[in-house]
Amino acid sequence: MTFVARTVLVAAVAAGGFAVLPTAASAEADAGQCEITGGSLSWGVKESFRAYISGTIANGGWEVSDGASYETPTFTWSPATGSIDPETGAGSVSFTGSVRFTGHDGILDMTLANPTVEFSEDGHATLLLDTRGTDTSGNVAVDVTQESVADLGTIGPVDVASGSAAFTDVPVALSATGAPAFADFYQPGEALDPLTLTFETGPCEDEEPLADPAADDTEPVAADGEDGDSSSTPWLPIGLGVGAVVVAGGAGTALYLRKRSA
Template sequence: MSRNRRPLVLAAAVATAVTLGASALTLPALAAVGGGKAAPPKLELKDGTLDWGLKESFRKYVVGMAHGTIEATDGAKQAAGNGVFTFTGGTGTYDTGTHATATAFKGAVRFASTAHRFDIKIADVKVRTEGKTGAIQADVTLNGATQNDIDLAALDLSAVRPGQGEGGAMTFKDIPATLTADGAKAFNGMYQAGDKLDPATLTVKAATGTPTDKPTHKPTDKPTDKPTDKPAPTPTRTVTPTGTPTTPGRPAGRVVDGSLSWGLKKSFRTYISSGGKVTVAGGAQKISGGYKFPHAKASVDSGAKKVDASFGGSVRFTYKAHGIDMKFSDLKVRANGAKGTLTVDVTTPKGMNNNVKFATLDLSKASYQAKGDVVRLTKVPAAFTAAGAKQFANGTVGSIYKAGQRIDPVTVALSFSEGAELPAVAAEAADGTGATGSGSVGGDTVGGGTGTAALGDAGSLAATGSGLPSAVLLGTAGAAVAAGAGAVYAARRRRGTELA
């Protein structure tokens, strides 16, 4: 996405935790001693996590070609399906003077292969940042020889924007990481300095210490000096000055709940259902005609007709026989008047494409006004952007989809109160006209052509970046599944292996 003139980096954003207010973080008020300047205070960090897969192709190599094992211990854990690692129990400090951070995590990960004769252990993982840069530091043991506290990976925070997690945690998602020279040595030269590693996601939380337990106002220094001169002019009568008695504990207009319902594209779902699998995670749910994603954070300005909303959860489409593995997560809706965009993170075996402007939204008929304390943007028409269509590209013949091609509509519901009832709106497919059939897949030809149900003239569906010479899928035109809903496809796939 666009880069601001003032880059938002980890250190500066930790300081904003105070104003974000989810955990009432406060800095101690340190008084100058003897008229001198007090040293800038340090803010303690706790409950940190580091989600980092090191390098996906290396993980695949270890359990694949090398016939080895991966073991996460001592507080580290690995996601299912040979996924990324989570290092837990992070503690550290944020220096309010230099804006530097240092966080240490629990856990170790060991990669071992008897067949390929290597044993690599990564432990005592630390993350430090200052300004736009940072590093992941660790103790690395290669075949019994340990290098302590080496910079394993360099971090680039110049374009990283902070988000807010549970309990006021600050989350810095998908920080770009590259291998250092010391890191390359630790891996016995299998990789080179500068090689791209998996992005890292860092979550930190400012510890709520004792500074606010004993305020420095010194109200009891002279408790008997004219105690009745200022008998407290009843300031408590202004607790609800905004006249919002139904929500006295919240600023007016704050979104507290919500959801996004979306089916991606009906013909694509139908294709996957012919032999693949759909998996939802992170709070997402399968609903009639698509998927429902939970509210993460949002702001609404009904008067200006603006919505900025983010949603959690993910949906993953896999079709092993055809080499397809695509996950859609971190959905965002940005609406301004009659126009809007749907942004998503798209993950394939080749890596993650962050903040893809996936679809344009037509909000010309949408109402931004709340009814029953809920703003509803219902069945908003959506169409592929060029970037969205590109996510389905096969390296040989390109994408079967084109910019401007209709996909399933989007329904957003955002509530201003905990008790408001969110609409149980099913996602509704809108491939083309939404008609139930005239020989086309859901009312349009998936490849953007004019023929009957097919995957386009080239016959390629999603090149999902599987690292293998990906599936070139040959559409079998006209084999309808359930009245114009889809087609039956055959696939041809070559096998290959890839280390990096």
């Protein structure tokens, strides 16, 4: 047992309570994932829509914030976060930042924020966004978080062996759940501007092996100094390493760990 684990265990016992170390299940949840360490997403949304917003009919414009930027003709989000499963290629690449379009003296008001490209095991990709938009009367028609806005088709599976990935000019098709953000002006399946996604991955997490309980050099003894009968001390099994540790402290009973004599 490590020094930290032993310290936590002793403190919990002294307090008459219990301590819980990470379970094998929680350790496995993080194991084997390749963390996204950087990247960018470039997307113009829809050229004709931008022209309409900035034209003489809508007399509007757009503004970027929280990490998004704009340089004609695309909006860019960077850096990237997320993770990819190296075995299946499934995972997600996420960004922060908002783009807000306004026009018609504020009646048209649409925000697209925090894009995420989600990959399934078969390489199919979906664009998720936080979206908020008004209808033609200026009333809020949609206000959702991380909902599918567009389908990107099958562009994977993602191969993280090289440490980087790039998907250029990916076709983007408006989804049924994304249409309300555009006040249903565009129908599901409508082609939006293509996007470009690049990202890097760091070393993948290795699953930590379970420690050998036989290698531990501590044993429980009674607090009163007697060479206690183990049957008189209420212990639950202690799993070392990534196993859960639960120590039940009975009323008026104190336990401590003593170094096993050589």
